[in-house]
Amino acid sequence: MTTSISRSRVFLSxxxxxxSVMAGMNPAAAEIGNNNNLPDGVVGLATGTxxxxxxxxxxxxxxxxxRIYVGGRFLQVTAGNTVVNQPYLAAFDxxxxxxxxxxxxxxxxxxxxxxxxxxxxxxxxxxDFDTVNGSPIDALxxxxxxxxxxxxxxxxxxxxxxxxRGFDVEGDWLYVGGSFTSVISSAxxxxxxxxxxxxxxxxxxxPSWRPVVTGGSVWGIAASPDADRVYLAGYFSSVNxxxxxxxxxxxxxxxxxxxxxxxxxxxxxxxxNRRYLYDVVVGNGFVWVAGxxxxxxxxxxSDLSLERFHLAxxxxxxxxxxxxxxxxxASCHCRADAIMKSAEGVIWFPSPPAGETDAPILAQGPTTWxxxxxxxxxxxxxxxVPDATSAKAGIWAIHxxxxxxxxxxxxxxxxxxxxxxxxIRLCEAGTIDTERPSVPGAAQxxxxxxxxxDLVWAASTDNVGVAGYRLFDAVTDAVIVEVPGAGATVSGxxxxxYSVYVKAFDAAGNQSYRSGIRSFTVTGAVVDIERPSVPGAxxxxxxxxxxxxxxxxxxTDNVGVAGYRxxDYATSLILVQVAGxxxxxxxxxxxxxxxYVKAFDAAGNQSYRSGLxxxxxx
Numbered sequence: 001m002t003t004s005i006s007r008s009r010v011f012l013s014x015x016x017x018x019x020s021v022m023a024g025m026n027p028a029a030a031e032i033g034n035n036n037n038l039p040d041g042v043v044g045l046a047t048g049t050x051x052x053x054x055x056x057x058x059x060x061x062x063x064x065x066x067r068i069y070v071g072g073r074f075l076q077v078t079a080g081n082t083v084v085n086q087p088y089l090a091a092f093d094x095x096x097x098x099x100x101x102x103x104x105x106x107x108x109x110x111x112x113x114x115x116x117x118x119x120x121x122x123x124x125x126x127x128d129f130d131t132v133n134g135s136p137i138d139a140l141x142x143x144x145x146x147x148x149x150x151x152x153x154x155x156x157x158x159x160x161x162x163x164x165r166g167f168d169v170e171g172d173w174l175y176v177g178g179s180f181t182s183v184i185s186s187a188x189x190x191x192x193x194x195x196x197x198x199x200x201x202x203x204x205x206x207p208s209w210r211p212v213v214t215g216g217s218v219w220g221i222a223a224s225p226d227a228d229r230v231y232l233a234g235y236f237s238s239v240n241x242x243x244x245x246x247x248x249x250x251x252x253x254x255x256x257x258x259x260x261x262x263x264x265x266x267x268x269x270x271x272x273n274r275r276y277l278y279d280v281v282v283g284n285g286f287v288w289v290a291g292x293x294x295x296x297x298x299x300x301x302s303d304l305s306l307e308r309f310h311l312a313x314x315x316x317x318x319x320x321x322x323x324x325x326x327x328x329x330a331s332c333h334c335r336a337d338a339i340m341k342s343a344e345g346v347i348w349f350p351s352p353p354a355g356e357t358d359a360p361i362l363a364q365g366p367t368t369w370x371x372x373x374x375x376x377x378x379x380x381x382x383x384x385v386p387d388a389t390s391a392k393a394g395i396w397a398i399h400x401x402x403x404x405x406x407x408x409x410x411x412x413x414x415x416x417x418x419x420x421x422x423x424i425r426l427c428e429a430g431t432i433d434t435e436r437p438s439v440p441g442a443a444q445x446x447x448x449x450x451x452x453x454d455l456v457w458a459a460s461t462d463n464v465g466v467a468g469y470r471l472f473d474a475v476t477d478a479v480i481v482e483v484p485g486a487g488a489t490v491s492g493x494x495x496x497x498y499s500v501y502v503k504a505f506d507a508a509g510n511q512s513y514r515s516g517i518r519s520f521t522v523t524g525a526v527v528d529i530e531r532p533s534v535p536g537a538x539x540x541x542x543x544x545x546x547x548x549x550x551x552x553x554x555x556t557d558n559v560g561v562a563g564y565r566x567x568d569y570a571t572s573l574i575l576v577q578v579a580g581x582x583x584x585x586x587x588x589x590x591x592x593x594x595x596y597v598k599a600f601d602a603a604g605n606q607s608y609r610s611g612l613x614x615x616x617x618x
Contacts, residue, residue, distance in 0.1 A: 038097035041421025042090065042409075043083070044075025049110045050128045050163050055392055057422040058409025061399035062114035062123065064145040066509035067100060068092045068401065069123060070409060070423060071111030078421045089125060094401055095433075095509045097425060105148035106133050115167035115174065117142075117200055122151055124174060126164030139164045140176065142203065155186040156203035158196075163217065165234070166279075170223035170253075174200040177218030177232060183210075194218045195232055195256075211256035214238050216247065220279035220321075222287075227301055228253045233277035233289055246275035248289060250304060262304045266346050268311065269293045270353045281321045281328065284375050288328055290318035293349045294338075296330045296371070298378035308378040309359065311347040312338045312367055316394065324400030327381070328373045331408065333394030340367035342380045369395045370408065388424060389414040403508060404428065433508035437462040440469060440486065440502045442516030446562075447604020449529070451494070453520055454604035456487035456577065460504035460512055467507045474499035474517045485573040489604075495524040528603035532557035535564060535581065535597045537611030546589065548615050551582040555599035555607055562602045569594035569612055588617045 042057050051059075051073065058072040068091065075087045079099040088111045091103035111127040123145040125132075132141045133150055139162035142154035156174075158164065160181025168175045175197045183192040187204040194213035198205045215237030222231045232239070232249040239249045240257065245264040252259060267275045269292075277291035286307065287299040296318050298308040312318070316333035332338075341347050345359025352358055365382045372384035386408075388395070393411035400406055405427035415424045441458025448454075460466050471480045471488055480500065481488050499519045504512040536553025543549075555561050563579045575585045575595070585595070593615045599607040 037415070037418055038092070038420070038423055038425050039080060040092060040097060040099040041078050041423040042070060042072065042074035042076065043078055043421050044087070046073045046075055046087065046110060049073055051110065051112075054396075056394070056396045056411045058397050059110065059112045059127075060114040061397045061407050061409050062116055063094060063399060063401050064116045064120045064123060066094050066507075067103070067145065068094050068399070068407060069103075069114055069145070070397075071114050071125065071127065072397070072409065073110045074422065088127070088129070092423075093509060094403055103146070103148045105143055107131070112163070112165045112178075113167050115169060116145070117174075118169060120145065122154060124167055126167060126176065126178065128163040138162045139178065139180065154203035156198040156205060157184045158182070158192065159184065165217065165219045166221040168221050168223050169200055170225060172200055173197040173206070173223065175221045175223050175230060177221035177234065179217035194236065195221060195230075209253075209256050211249075211251055212240050213249070216276075219247075220277065220281075222280045222282045223253060224282045224287075224301065226282075226285065229259065229282070229301065231280045231282060231287055231289075233280035233291070235276045246291070247277045248280075250287075259304070265289065265297070265299075266306055266309075267293070268295060268309070268346050268348045278317065278319045279321045281323050283323045283328075286375070286378055288321050288323075288330075288373075290321050290330050290332075292317050294318065294332070294334070295347075295349075296321075296373070298373070306345065308373075308380075309343050309346055310371070310373070310380055311341045311343075311349060312371070313341055313347075313349065314338070319394065319396050320398050322398035322400060323375055324398075324406065326375045328375045329370055329398050329400075329406070330373065331370045331395035331398055331410070333390065333392065334368055334371075335390075335394075336368055338367050339364055340371060340380055340382070369410075369412075370398065386426060387416050388412055401425075403433070433464050433506065433510065435463045435506075436510045437466050437504035437506055437512040439513050440504050440515045443471070443500055443502055443518040445518065445520045446600065447602060448520055448522060449604055450524055451522060452489060452491040452604070453493065453498075453522065454487075454489050454600075454606075455500070455518070456574070457502050457515065459486040462504070462506045462510075464506055464508065466504050468505055470503050470505065470511075472501050472503065472514070474501050484571070487574055493522045495522055497521045528559050528601065529605060530558045530601075531605045532561050532599035532601055532607040534608050535599045535610045538566065538595055538597050538613045540613065540615060541582070543615065543617070546617055547584060547586045548588065548595075548617070549582070549584045550595070550597075550613070552597050552610065554581040557599070557601045557605075559601055559603070561599050563600055565598050565600065565606075567596050567598065567609070569596055588615075590617050592616050 057074040060071040062069045077084045077086045088107045091100040107129040108131045109129040113126040115124040122142040142151040158180040162180035164178040166177035185205045216235035219234035230251045234247045248265040250259040279290045294312040296310040312334040318332045320331045341364045343359035372381040395410035397409035437460040440460040443455040443457045446454040468484045502515040532555040535555040538550040538552045541549040565577045566575045594612045597610040
């Protein structure tokens with residue numbers, strides 16, 4: 001159950017049925033229907049897991065770059081007309097939706113939660129597995145998001161029949177919730193009871209933050225970006241020796257103590273066996289909890305008082321929460337006949353016990369497997385009723401991707417009249433960028449070293465923006481290097497002849513057609529390796545309509561300066577390359593830039609950078 005916050009607002013595209021709205025709430029605008037059908041999905045259902053009673057194939061969805069990662073209890077991936085044995089964890093292209101077979105880690109049991117590291121270098125995986133890629137690793141692992149290899153530099157590990165169910169990242173901490181009794185990392189070996197935190201970069205745990213959670217397990221964990229708080233949700237009865245109601249615990253982030261004076265979470269059933277939670281998220285001053293007896297509660301983070309109470313009647317429990325832009329999405333096994341009821345107080349299920357009454361209903365109307373709420377006000381959005389069908393268990397994973405689409409995973413059999421394999425994507429029409437960047441220029445050789453080559457090429461253009469370039473071996477079509485700008489230095493080359501070409505790509509994953517081929521030879525001979533001296537800081541000669549003319553004091557070199565490159569300090573991209581100590585940069589958008597110069601010689605040696613010059617384009 002991933003509870004990450006997407007950075008882009010998702011306007012979801014669905015076939016909708018407008019709910020009836022009572023006084024006190026205006027109806028939301030109708031939503032546009034567009035189920036962006038995926039070509040691939042996941043099938044099969046493992047048994048002998050911690051969650052055999054819940055027949056869902058997908059438990060978690062996460063994104064790093066152009067890849068969507070899916071974790072769960074599934075056994076195979078449906079790749080077009082082929083069924084591939086890739087159990088528990090698989091990757092898909094975020095644009096095409098196609099399965100990526102090169103990412104193929106092997107795990108021996110279910111995955112329940114996924115989390116990207118802030119820099120995208122690691123995919124954290126939690127579940128009830130015991131081995132990863134043939135090595136004994138229990139319940140928690142950091143993987144390389146490209147290869148699926150275990151990142152052994154990350155040292156965190158949990159023990160004690162461990163199961164990991166929830167992640168959240170805040171600052172330098174990866175918060176982990178589940179069922180375990182000890183932790184091992186580079187920080188030592190300590191007892192740890194169902195919740196703790198690790199340094200997200202190194203895996204060293206924080207020995208000072210180990211709340212004692214007993215009487216069950218943690219299913220959801222959320223660290224507040226705005227307050228000194230961490231929230232736990234799940235099946236447990238006490239924290240640090242103090243009883244808590246219904247598996248909800250607000251803790252301090254500075255220490256693992258309970259928040260002083262916090263009220264108990266209100267429940268809507270007299271049956272204490274039905275008081276538990278599946279997930280929690282926090283943002284915009286609200287804490288959102290989802291759980292048994294079909295509710296989503298919205299609490300004010302300032303004092304944890306109840307702001308809104310949402311009930312799906314007559315079924316089913318809310319199972320996953322995701323904040324996406326200015327909305328919160330909550331999934332359930334509510335089925336097609338459910339009615340959403342919203343109030344400012346508790347709505348009892350199935351009916352109030354003696355001495356209790358339901359809070360006045362503010363709004364009600366049809367709902368189904370996923371509901372949407374306003375993240376700013378806490379109100380239900382009745383226009384959002386996705387066209388999807390589940391066999392039984394409903395939807396257990398939600399993710400708002402970087403392309404402006406929403407992914408659902410779970411026990412899903414159809415959407416918008418088409419059969420699906422437990423994974424669907426919903427997008428607004430035209431949301432996904434499918435246009436390729438233009439073809440970059442063929443690589444030009446600036447210099448060949450003993451075992452290296454310096455290359456530059458003419459930049460590409462794109463309807464949204466070029467994200468980078470890939471240099472390929474023209475013989476094998478293998479990627480040699482990926483760079484953000486129109487140039488690269490390739491090192492570690494053996495003696496021999498090489499042929500290369502370039503492709504540009506954008507943030508949506510679209511890749512250009514290939515450039516022309518450029519050949520060069522590495523001889524291994526001793527070559528000039530002395531850098532030119534540092535040129536003077538660029539001086540502004542003139543500025544006009546996005547164009548700036550510059551000059552600078554020339555550099556010197558033991559053989560001879562071949563030219564100069566002007567760089568943007570913010571991006572380290574080359575803006576222009578010239579032969580002499582002056583140049584003109586064109587096409588600058590309005591804004592403030594800091595520019596610097598480097599000299600280079602015919603052997604490809606490049607000077608250290610000059611001083612900076614600030615340029616303001618009106």
